[in-house]
Amino acid sequence: MMSAYDELMAFQRETEALAQIAGRLGWDQETMMPRGAAEQRGEEMAAIEGVLHARRTDPRLADWLEEAEPEDDEAQAQLRLIRRSYDRATKIPAELAQALARVTSTAQGIWAEARAAENVADFLPTLAEVIDLKREEAAALAQGGDLYDALMDDYEPGATAEIAAAMFDRMRPRLVRLREAVLAAPAPAPLNHHFGENAQLRFARDLAARFGYDFTRGRLDLAVHPFSSGSANDVRITTRVVETDPFNCFYSTIHEVGHACYELGIDPDYLFTPLGAGVSMGVHESQSRIYENQLGRSPAFTGWMFRQMLDRFGDFGVTSPEDFARIVNRVQPGFIRTEADEVHYNLHVMMRFDLERALIRGDLQVGDLEAAWNDRFLADFGVAVDRPANGMLQDVHWSCGLFGYFPTYTMGNVYAGCLHQALRAAVPDLDAQLAQGELGAATGWLRENVQRHGGLYTPGAVIAKACGFEPTEAPLLDYLDAKFGALYGL
Amino acid sequence: MMSAYDELMAFQRETEALAQIAGRLGWDQETMMPRGAAEQRGEEMAAIEGVLHARRTDPRLADWLEEAEPEDDEAQAQLRLIRRSYDRATKIPAELAQALARVTSTAQGIWAEARAAENVADFLPTLAEVIDLKREEAAALAQGGDLYDALMDDYEPGATAEIAAAMFDRMRPRLVRLREAVLAAPAPAPLNHHFGENAQLRFARDLAARFGYDFTRGRLDLAVHPFSSGSANDVRITTRVVETDPFNCFYSTIHEVGHACYELGIDPDYLFTPLGAGVSMGVHESQSRIYENQLGRSPAFTGWMFRQMLDRFGDFGVTSPEDFARIVNRVQPGFIRTEADEVHYNLHVMMRFDLERALIRGDLQVGDLEAAWNDRFLADFGVAVDRPANGMLQDVHWSCGLFGYFPTYTMGNVYAGCLHQALRAAVPDLDAQLAQGELGAATGWLRENVQRHGGLYTPGAVIAKACGFEPTEAPLLDYLDAKFGALYGL
Incomplete structure (x- = not known):
């Protein structure tokens, strides 16, 4: 029978491995990916980010964090970081996280075009939307x-x-x-x-x-x-x-x-x-x-x-x-x-x-x-x-x-x-x-x-x-x- | 309210996107990956294969497949292929799938070394193990x-x-x-x-x-x-x-x-x-x-x-x-x-x-x-x-x-x-x-x-x-x- 701490860490290990994969895709996108693959890649990234979000807000994390008994300072530090990530992830409503992901993904393209055209006005509506959502996110996190x-x-x-x-x-x-x-x-x-x-x-x-x-x-x-x-x-x-x-x-x-x-x-x-x-x-x-x-x-x-x-x-x-x-x-x-x-x-x-x-x-x-x-x-x-x-x-x-x-x-x-x-x-x-x-x-x-x-x-x-x-x-x-x-x- | 077919296809779409990611990692491994990353990559691949296996045997698939009403030949073909994949995936016990993944992953290295050394005997025990497991898998799939x-x-x-x-x-x-x-x-x-x-x-x-x-x-x-x-x-x-x-x-x-x-x-x-x-x-x-x-x-x-x-x-x-x-x-x-x-x-x-x-x-x-x-x-x-x-x-x-x-x-x-x-x-x-x-x-x-x-x-x-x-x-x-x-x- 695994301890709560070991179960938590086994779960976390898979999450971290998946996060490394997402990072590798980001590298590929900037270095190797053929340009015609951009749209498809967006959907692939969304799929793995969805998997990661589900794991980072998995309700079992709360139980494991509750029950886990760290044996040393390192284990204590692991729990502190997992708790921190879980708290942040669960404070942000799923719809808000999705809206932010969607808006910031298109906002980068709009920003790049506005910059190329030296046109601030084209960027402002999107920037306003990003700021509104970030303020909303900040309010959810700050809790006063x-x-x-x-x-x-x-x-x-x-x-x-x-x-x-x-x-x-x-x-x-x-x-x-x-x-x-x-x-x-x-x-x-x-x-x-x-x-x-x-x-x-x-x-x-x-x-x-x-x-x-x-x-x-x-x-x-x-x-x-x-x-x-x-x-x-x-x-x-x-x-x-x-x-x-x-x-x-x-x-x-x-x-x-x-x-x-x-x-x-x-x-x-x-x-x-x-x-x-x-x-x-x-x-x-x-x-x-x-x-x-x-x-x-x-x-x-x-x-x-x-x-x-x-x-x-x-x-x-x-x-x-x-x-x-x-x-x-x-x-x-x-x-x-x-x-x-x-x-x-x-x-x-x-x-x-x-x-x-x-x-x-x-x-x-x-x-x-x-x-x-x-x-x-x-x-x-x-x-x-x-x-x-x-x-x-x-x-x-x-x-x-x-x-x-x-x-x-x-x-x-x-x-x-x-x-x-x-x-x-x-x-x-x-x-x-x-x-x-x-x-x-x-x-x-x-x-x-x-x-x-x-x-x-x-x-x-x-x-x-x-x-x-x-x-x-x-x-x-x-x-x-x-x-x-x-x-x-x- | 989404139809069962639409829900199924939305779920499937994410699964296929994740499968593309796994394929991309395979490409990276053969072309770009630094050699020191091999062990770490094995764990990353296992993590995403685990996610894929869970999705391919997700019990909701059975319900959606039961309820989905295809509107045309293409939808019919989609359902046929999803059902086929689900049937195969669920027939194979999880422990057998894991054993196969583990053995075939190490077997490739053993095979490569045996080939380099021109030594058949070194490969035979592993090959026997692979064959036993494949026979077990075949029996689970063949059902008589x-x-x-x-x-x-x-x-x-x-x-x-x-x-x-x-x-x-x-x-x-x-x-x-x-x-x-x-x-x-x-x-x-x-x-x-x-x-x-x-x-x-x-x-x-x-x-x-x-x-x-x-x-x-x-x-x-x-x-x-x-x-x-x-x-x-x-x-x-x-x-x-x-x-x-x-x-x-x-x-x-x-x-x-x-x-x-x-x-x-x-x-x-x-x-x-x-x-x-x-x-x-x-x-x-x-x-x-x-x-x-x-x-x-x-x-x-x-x-x-x-x-x-x-x-x-x-x-x-x-x-x-x-x-x-x-x-x-x-x-x-x-x-x-x-x-x-x-x-x-x-x-x-x-x-x-x-x-x-x-x-x-x-x-x-x-x-x-x-x-x-x-x-x-x-x-x-x-x-x-x-x-x-x-x-x-x-x-x-x-x-x-x-x-x-x-x-x-x-x-x-x-x-x-x-x-x-x-x-x-x-x-x-x-x-x-x-x-x-x-x-x-x-x-x-x-x-x-x-x-x-x-x-x-x-x-x-x-x-x-x-x-x-x-x-x-x-x-x-x-x-x-x-x-x-x-x-x-x-």
Whole structure:
């Protein structure tokens, strides 16, 4: 006779295996699927999502959760995560979940067309519908609490908008000050060279392996938007190639390797359990960002990379490792968040956060969103938005209903700043290693202190445990000041 | 209020969508999956097969089938196929289904290792276990009837071993006579040239398109064993490349295009219904074989192909279209079924059929199988088997539990012979078209008369309807005598 806990975990294991399948279909859709299959795939995805929803709200879960007696901390953590998922899933009425799935699925197409046509008006009715449904969902989840917090909790368990807002308010003045100082300094000349696709992809593969990506448990393909997908022993990544800008490919790859190594690095005992996946979007982003920025864009590592690129691409018009480091770390006030440098990136996120929080709280109406976006962008970045694709139509998130997701990007950067400080203390000769293109000590430390735990600890706890101190924004800001101060001779 | 029929079809639609997902995972496993993911994938496949089994034996199906009132012939056919699937699924005890899934999954690995080691003894205990379980399954399905028929019915509904055996007995003497006559004639010199992988794949893609494969609803990748996978608007094929033997790649591709075009050609209204897939393995094979052989290996078409290959590969040592046709249609008594020419192919199948029928009936013990195989091979092919990988370890089928599948290969060839006769009558200038590399009239006729019907008619009925006569082996045998007689000047 199986215990309630064992029965629960056996059931959960199948659910997690089915969820992996759904993820694999998502990967296929972005990389391999023939375009004529799109409609059929929509129905296939709906079928498996229906199976998953039924399992996640299966009434037997309530009984098992009631009766299960955890024997250790891990079992306790498994139950906590299953209960959390069950509570969230059962609070949302089935009709609402279906309406959201339907609307967000068509909304993405409408958003893409509106963006291509630079036509905000075409997108607004759909966006209004998405927001109404998300508010309804938030109300069901919040049960009297803050609507935005209820949504944010899905991506960053335990986080609240109030705490995030306070932190962002402390960060903004220092970021603005740094931005102004850097922009006042002479800018490096941009690259002016053609970097062949195959050579870029070869180097991207080598970089991925060097950062610890295990190609026997993953693969690298091309996709329009880089992403990482899957857990445990099948974690696939994608990248893209712009022949005039090789850093797009290289740093997208390293970023996704960070995400992938988190999943690949989780304790194998957690396979197909709630502990067997990254604990939150913020912690996930901390891994992708520390791989990409604190490690990959460090002047020590770019020195190695400069020599590699000379070997692989010949003379490409950059003559010193110092100039190369400045080009890799170019600071400029662009419109697009995903292309932003380390100094500007979090300013983009903070703006999204304030706008979407106001939308969900009902303080901002969808018809006023474009003006609010453009006013705020001018104030924060000193540049007027020239067209909607560079403004409020640039991100897919809202069309997918991803309200509450944006702040986790900056929380991830803050976590990365903390981990970087602790890593430097743990690996005193890190720069000497990076200068040789050696990442093993750094990625090993991250695997041991963050990645292997999967969902065992809460997001804040896993970072605090790894660092030996409670996470704050100070290490990130200190790091940015020091790095860009040195690069730009401030 | 939905009718019972509509409820049933809505339920079935989701089941079919989930089955497509399982098929897509199978494709991924053979083409894209990183090797480290194999174990995890096994568990994912088990999870989705569990979901499918639960749906296929869902007790509500019995109620809906009882109450549903079909309004037309199509609805009638849908109900017939759902009832058939439900009856089969519910007759097999869940423990037996699980035992079979478990044993056949490990048996494939054991078979592959035994084949690599040329060690029959290592495979026999597992094979015995598979046969015991298949006999148990057959008994559950047959309910007093013939065990082998019960298994065969899964692949070729309505077929019986007795009818197949009688037909094979009529075919054998003529095939043996033809074989002896051809082998007595001078054989063409084999190719002796190197054909680059990329150029082979480019031509394979062009051939696929020429035979009507729609790349917007499919894709062509490399795999160890060529296969076709999927239905409706996502039907993917694979091929392989041997640099000394380009016909391996080209004719594998055309063969799989035949399978794929069947699925792609089915009436789109049947999407995600039982009618939306090929009706049987035999009819499926009729499409792959007529594309590959009666069309692709016809001297008219190889004349076009010869010119193409000269353009693409330069001089490769063949000087006339007549020699080229003889090389494409080389007849030789090889050990391996999948590499056999049109004259020998069905002799391989007949041997497998007799052996596996005896195994399932209990007339042949697994310990005597190798001797029985080798004796029979010597008698039928005039050559002694030199090693197990060229003998009873060559095919994966038995390790997968695919007993009853082999005869459908020859039934498919027989159907292809009938369809070819009818096609020649319908398209009198077929050879003139083939000589120009034009396949549109031929593949259009097949789509219109066979492919679009999907599962609407029984296998025999769809062929009879297309041909205007009941299928028999005579057209195939006449075609082989005429074709090889002309090629070899008999």
